[in-house]
Amino acid sequence: MTSEDGQPDLVEQSGEDLHADLAGQRMVEALLFASNEPLSLEELTLRVPEGTDVLTLLERLQKLYEPRGVNLVRLAGKWCFRTAEDLSYLMHRNVEEQRKLSRAALETLAIIAYHQPVTRAEIEEIRGVSTSKGTLDVLLETTWIRMRGRRRTPGRPVTYGTTEQFLVHFGLENVKDLPGLEELKGAGLLDSAVPASFVVPTPNDEVALTEDEDPLEDGSFFDDDAEETAGV
Structure with missing residues (x-):
């Protein structure tokens, strides 16, 4: 179940567990946002507190960002934020095209x-x-x-x-x-x-x-x- 704002329903969790989950989610989100390169599950796991269920947090973030202008996607076995596909046309005006391949x-x-x-x-x-x-x-x-x-x-x-x-x-x-x-x-x-x-x-x-x-x-x-x- 999820709440009205799209957040997973954590009512059944204790206050301590809820706080840990939200803290871990914020850490994973911050790491992905700040990274210039996609990050693997292993890389993320090494950078958050031991025992954090990183995969669950990634899946939760992916669902949370699904309707937004930026999506959390998995590419080449790694995770990163990408512009939503239906909005990619907006970026063409602002990004200098690399050398066109023959x-x-x-x-x-x-x-x-x-x-x-x-x-x-x-x-x-x-x-x-x-x-x-x-x-x-x-x-x-x-x-x-x-x-x-x-x-x-x-x-x-x-x-x-x-x-x-x-x-x-x-x-x-x-x-x-x-x-x-x-x-x-x-x-x-x-x-x-x-x-x-x-x-x-x-x-x-x-x-x-x-x-x-x-x-x-x-x-x-x-x-x-x-x-x-x-x-x-």
Whole structure:
């Protein structure tokens, strides 16, 4: 049950418990408000009194802020305050737009998001055109992608994957929340007449390296241009 102002009904709690709950809620709210980055449940738990049920307080705050202009949301497994989606248009007038990504950069970012871990040569194979190192450098500067490791193939090419900043920027809880085939068609991003054999891969951004990847430090004297000279 909740009270008229949307606050959870705490009548059955003792005065001491009520005071502790409200104090903890204020602490969590203050930490999230002051942080420039989303905070995880673990990070919040370490910064409030021992025994505080942080998850319950987060869920309570999320419900409290649900009808407001600012919402408490969970992105990439972490919590932060964000402008309500239906009011985001108000911010466009006040926020200076970052450098607009080229079509090549957007295509490359999409391929990395869906096919990670993926090398530059593999990106080129999927796109059907060459991908300049400058395009990857621009995406690295955005902090939306990262160099993961090196593929165990001739030339030891770098593999790329997305980052937590990618999830936060695009409002995703995890990379598996990226739209699937039907959603892409519905949004007009894919031709409705795509071949029946066309498949949108299930994204996977696991931090651990795959069996065909080595750490970047192993053979780090190579650079990504080695793919071309090695015939990859």
